[in-house]
């Protein structure tokens with residue numbers, strides 16, 4: 360992989376970078392697509408006596424960094440306009456890898472009321488109890504609340520926008536301004552928006568995390584996560600969280616994700632368009648109690664989302680039914696296109712019912728409290744999606760309109 364290849368591709372458009380970033384024809388064989396290097400270690404030089412066994416730059420051992428991992432990292436860094444990227448085994452490995460490297464005992468973290476469940480558990484239970492990290496859970500859609508939560512030892516503000524699962528929108532630029540005035544760093548979990556819609560570095564954040572499992576891989580068949588930021592900080596993440604804690608991505612998964620990434624911009628546009636179409640239809644239905652989707656003008660964060668999301672509003676929406684708990688379960692049994700499963704970002708649409716006893720329900724807006732669906736809209740035909748929901752509603756005697 361020549362540096363000049365990436366220097367040229369870096370000046371090209373997002374779509375071209377998603378295909379060519381970090382990878383070129385194999386100079387040894389001429390193969391136009393990269394091979395999968397499953398080897399867990401690499402032949403050492405003639406005299407290895409002065410080697411740094413924890414280094415990630417040279418091929419030593421795949422936990423220090425693999426060939427397929429490197430190609431994936433260069434591509435994701437390019438898509439985000441980031442100086443550097445570390446790809447780990449999952450989105451959660453990336454989140455904990457970043458937090459582990461940036462935080463120490465006695466530090467204070469402000470994190471959003473609406474985050475991925477593992478982020479919530481890390482900051483609400485695990486790290487506070489085990490390692491003495493102080494945390495405040497704050498509604499980061501309200502900049503005044505963020506301001507009021509700042510303490511002398513606050514080191515990091517972490518949030519998602521849109522947030523999982525309420526889709527709430529945080530003002531990235533305003534949070535960054537407030538944080539940097541107070542010498543605090545900002546990390547954003549950008550999984551729901553993806554770099555196609557939002558590049559948080561354009562708004563000044565310090566770090567971005569992506570679950571590569573979702574839109575970037577896009578086919579529901581592998582797991583990975585990325586941490587992005589300045590090279591010196593990513594070197595620290597590599598040394599501390601990758602080489603010495605583990606959590607390394609498998610070469611096969613890295614290869615699958617760089618392969619899936621080639622169609623990511625095309626797929627993401629369809630996710631955006633389909634989700635808006637379905638959200639608009641759902642909003643008209645008498646049996647639907649609410650629809651949370653940033654693309655709807657009725658949604659609280661809509662204007663801000665328009666500013667922060669370039670091509671659309673992502674593929675995830677949440678909605679409620681006017682009915683009791685088991686109605687949600689019964690409706691799902693009639694669906695033919697949607698699959699009842701967690702995750703998002705796959706070609707196929709997924710739906711999951713989150714009941715009243717979800718441990719974080721108290722943190723969500725009132726309309727979510729009786730239970731709701733989180734829907735990951737796929738890239739099927741948009742009318743097939745609407746018709747599938749429609750016939751499932753009708754099968755349960757619910758009122759629908761066109």
Ligand SMILES: *Cc1c(COP(=O)(O)O)cnc(C)c1O
Pocket residue numbers: 449450451452475519523548550551570571572573582583584
């Ligand atoms: C899925 C998800 C994660 C975790 O990613 P994994 O690859 O499943 O570990 C983190 N953040 C958000 C917003 C997610 O949707």
